Amino acid sequence: MGNFDGVHMGHRAVIDAARKAADAPLGILTFEPHPRQFFAPDAPPFRLMNSEARANRLARLGAQHLYELPFGPVIAGLTPEAFAREVLVDGLGVAHVTVGQDFCFGHKRSGNVEILRELGAQLGFGVTAVPLVGHEGQEYSSTAIRAALAEGRPRDAERMLGHWHRIEGEVVHGEKRGRELGWPTANMRLDDLHLPRLGVYAVLVDVLTGSAQLSCKGVASLGVRPMFGRNEPNLEVHLFDFSGDLYGQHLSIALVDFLRDEARFDSLDALIRQIEDDADQARMILAGV
Template sequence: MGIFADYRGLPDSARGASIALGNFDGLHAGHKAVIAAAREAGGGAFSVATFEPPPHAYFRPMDPPFRIFRPERRNATILAEGAESVFELPFNGEMASKTDEEFVRQVLVDGLGVSHVSVGFDFRFGRGRMGHAQRLASLGRALGFGVTIVEEVQNEDEKASSTAIRQALRAGEPEAAAAILGGPWIADGPVLKGEQNGRKFGYPTANTNLGELIHPKYGVYAVKVRIDRTGDWMPGVANFGRTPTTGLRDPLLEAHIFDFVGDIYGRWMEVQMLAYLRPELMFDSLDLMVVQMGKDVIEAKRRLKAS
């Protein structure tokens, strides 16, 4: 049925679902286990409810960017998992002030009309995070809906978590993030018109601002790139950082696509961050920087071929 930006005023056809409830940033194995529990409880039919913006962004707006997925990618991934609907529960002062019981009665029962709710074992809700999974189960029994609590999912002896994904990306370990995600982390955004320095140096780049997406470790990466969410993934090399040699500026992702010619300004770019090659450096001259760029291309091609 699609995406709903509120829990109020829903059509009858969208209410009464078995839902998976949580933040679902990254859609790792733990999230997918919660979704699978909602699917099983709903006899194959289920929906997903999440918070928009995430509570962390509401309570700590000055923190560095932390989203693993943009909302559009999160929602598309959830729908691809088979969900009938995604409910983006608006997280604002009103939502933050609800007690755990008020949240369950007003949002889950009166709003969504849930038949069943699945959550992770560490799910918290209500004012000051007062509610927990066992409290939700107790309220569910009292108010007439079932609750499934999904236990911790391990990923190679480590908890599958969004926190672990963020830690890996900030450490320059995209392969570790991919192992938890179940596939490469993808940075995406519109292609921006930049200073065109790459073209001058013989390595034209397609640039995008990550904005609210988590900022991975500054440096050079072996990547694959896709334009407008369709077609083949094209090999390349990318730099994420502030370009200290040519003049500091806000962090930018600059992707050089091998053997590509075309005008893609304004189009949507997706970049699979596959391997970290080196940190961002300050060069004594532009000539030295260009020499290193050539080495980066060779190393990126080697790493991509090896993978």
């Protein structure tokens, strides 16, 4: 049970402990939207994953059931005892609950691990609290991962996540500029996600839906396209050695290496030459991945 934003190594420790704790199907209980979005709706986007990416990652880790509890005034107002009784016992019939040792729940975060253990003893479920994990004195945390991504260090983020940081979602129609320049791209929105450093990346691409389901390599621009005026940030991905229509399909884009910052060029020819250089550099980097 938890928010599992990013599904990093600390989250994996909780999932592994849950798998060992009881002879029962492995289920994940999480919340959508993230409670922080509910309590601070005007705060800058902070999520590392949308719900689709989180569900895909949890499935890869062996979760047999995923329960996304709709977080709003009703859930936020439950006392710890009401949450345990109405959600965990009456709603899900849990045999055992595994959380991180800093887990809090219930109205105004008034419940902690000790209270959860007491409630489990009363209501008939076991509780395991997993110590925080880290490396070289640094805890694995979503905050540290956000910092690494914001600074253009996706490989450092990967070490904390245990997997490449991925942006997942539907391919939407763009302005077709990439196609006009000879470098067609698949466009994806970045709604409500923490923005990694804006710029150009070497990426791995999984096409998750449609008849063209495949894995390939590519180069991506994450940003506001300064050559073409002020725009909302988005992700434009060119898939190497691929030809086809991806509109409406869902992609998973793994950020592997940061290549350069966004830039404005003197001409379209200069931009095209830079794109060619970016693609060559990305191919060399990804040859070893």
